[in-house]
Amino acid sequence: MHNDNCHYFALPVAPARKMVAMRNSVLGSLFFVLAFCGLVPDAIALPSYARQTGLPCSGCHYTPPELNAAGRLFKLMGYIDKVKNTDIVAESGGRRSGLDMLASLPLGAWFETSFTSTRAAQTGTQDGNFEFPQDVSLFLAGAWASHVGSFLQVTYDAQDDHFSIDNTDIRYADKKQFKGKDWVYGLTLNNNPTVEDLWNSTPAYGYPFIASDSAPTPAAAALINGPLAQSVAGIGAYTMWNQHLYFDGTIYRSDHIGSPQPTNGQGTSLNIRGVAPYWRLAWEQNGRKDSLEVGVYGIHVKSTPGAVTGPEDSYTDFGPDFQYDHTLGKDVISVRGAFARENSALVASQSGGAADLIAHHLNSGNANAEYHFGNRYSAIFGGFVTSGTSDIALFAPAAITGSANGSPRNAGYIANFSFWPMQNLDLAAQYTAYTRFNGAATNYDGAGRNASDNNTVYLLARFVF
Numbered sequence: 001m002h003n004d005n006c007h008y009f010a011l012p013v014a015p016a017r018k019m020v021a022m023r024n025s026v027l028g029s030l031f032f033v034l035a036f037c038g039l040v041p042d043a044i045a046l047p048s049y050a051r052q053t054g055l056p057c058s059g060c061h062y063t064p065p066e067l068n069a070a071g072r073l074f075k076l077m078g079y080i081d082k083v084k085n086t087d088i089v090a091e092s093g094g095r096r097s098g099l100d101m102l103a104s105l106p107l108g109a110w111f112e113t114s115f116t117s118t119r120a121a122q123t124g125t126q127d128g129n130f131e132f133p134q135d136v137s138l139f140l141a142g143a144w145a146s147h148v149g150s151f152l153q154v155t156y157d158a159q160d161d162h163f164s165i166d167n168t169d170i171r172y173a174d175k176k177q178f179k180g181k182d183w184v185y186g187l188t189l190n191n192n193p194t195v196e197d198l199w200n201s202t203p204a205y206g207y208p209f210i211a212s213d214s215a216p217t218p219a220a221a222a223l224i225n226g227p228l229a230q231s232v233a234g235i236g237a238y239t240m241w242n243q244h245l246y247f248d249g250t251i252y253r254s255d256h257i258g259s260p261q262p263t264n265g266q267g268t269s270l271n272i273r274g275v276a277p278y279w280r281l282a283w284e285q286n287g288r289k290d291s292l293e294v295g296v297y298g299i300h301v302k303s304t305p306g307a308v309t310g311p312e313d314s315y316t317d318f319g320p321d322f323q324y325d326h327t328l329g330k331d332v333i334s335v336r337g338a339f340a341r342e343n344s345a346l347v348a349s350q351s352g353g354a355a356d357l358i359a360h361h362l363n364s365g366n367a368n369a370e371y372h373f374g375n376r377y378s379a380i381f382g383g384f385v386t387s388g389t390s391d392i393a394l395f396a397p398a399a400i401t402g403s404a405n406g407s408p409r410n411a412g413y414i415a416n417f418s419f420w421p422m423q424n425l426d427l428a429a430q431y432t433a434y435t436r437f438n439g440a441a442t443n444y445d446g447a448g449r450n451a452s453d454n455n456t457v458y459l460l461a462r463f464v465f
Helices: 025-037 047-053 069-076 347-351
Strands: 087-090 099-102 107-118 129-145 148-157 162-178 181-190 232-241 245-254 276-286 290-303 313-328 331-346 359-373 377-388 410-422 425-436 456-464
Touching: 047 107, 047 129, 099 129, 129 162, 181 245, 232 276, 313 347, 331 347
Parallel strands: none
Antiparallel strands: 087 099, 107 129, 107 456, 129 148, 148 162, 162 181, 181 232, 232 245, 245 276, 276 290, 290 313, 313 331, 331 359, 359 377, 377 410, 410 425, 425 456
16 A cells, blocks of 8 residues: 655555554553464465365465465465366367366455554544454455466455455466476466565565554555555566475566556556566475575666656665474464665655655564464564654654654564464454654654554454355
């Protein structure tokens, strides 16, 4: 989700809702304890995949959306593994084309309802915000044909009161033997850099796995951390050698949903000039009880705010990530982290008065540790930090959302607890706390609001069917 008023963007991590649970000491303390115990992840375990493969959600997930080794292989191979008796087939040969498809459409859905409370109400609003629903998502997720499958999501947002495209990844995949080693290769069409990734360390499916859509969020975020999501279209190729070495390269163009086509760039702060290349390189090592991934990822974007001609802003984001999973009997410990460095030259923004300086940098990092109690409970705790170049025009003063000193500095932690009474019902409590928000701990916006006033209690119920 991008912010049309600046060139660093709101972290996709933490929209949230409002309530006085933090002013209510009893309720606030209760939810803090619950949240400090753990997390509930954003469920990408879909019944359409379970129906197709004949496996429960736990066949591919520790708890959704955290993929285990089998889940990563399923995604790598294009979401197409299926039970044979679910197929309709016709042999090919000569002038006759073949057919291989599921006997029924691979459809799924979820319904989310939530409650949000911030420590201090946002000016002029009622805290203790209950959304029924927060959103409803429909999925076309599974095999389309031989070697072709999808994760395609369309979401109804209650605040906007309409359906729109959400994270989407359509794949072609195949596997060969080369010198006695597995060689997987494929193509991806997607609308969010990192959505094609196999691990839960990079932004699209990284922690936090759930988020409120009404609580204040920091103004600064690197482009790779979410501002491009659902506003681009990309085509890429990927390969994995011998179940160890993974590479993905994708090129993106702007694709602003709800805007006239072809785009003129008006009203949008990010308009890709030419193409924006995304790259991903990772090494995975799997053992009987352990799985380790280390990698790097990045993107380069040239953009003109509000237009498709004229001066350009340039962004280069890059950084390392890691993920480690260790099995303890029926339980799993997961540790993940990622860092992104963004170097930018804001020529267009500076010439238009939206930035004081041309040369900027932004550093953002996060790390988290999770304990999966079987597949019924999950507890997670993670910290995050952002720092970079101060610019009073780019990070302008404004009540709640602005910065009095022009600094992009943010820091805090997120604790989450998740309970899955059934594999298709998710109950979660999450607590987000800020020690720095938009550059300061106290009076960060110049209007008297403190970073801790944005501390958020978030409760979620998700029904997946």
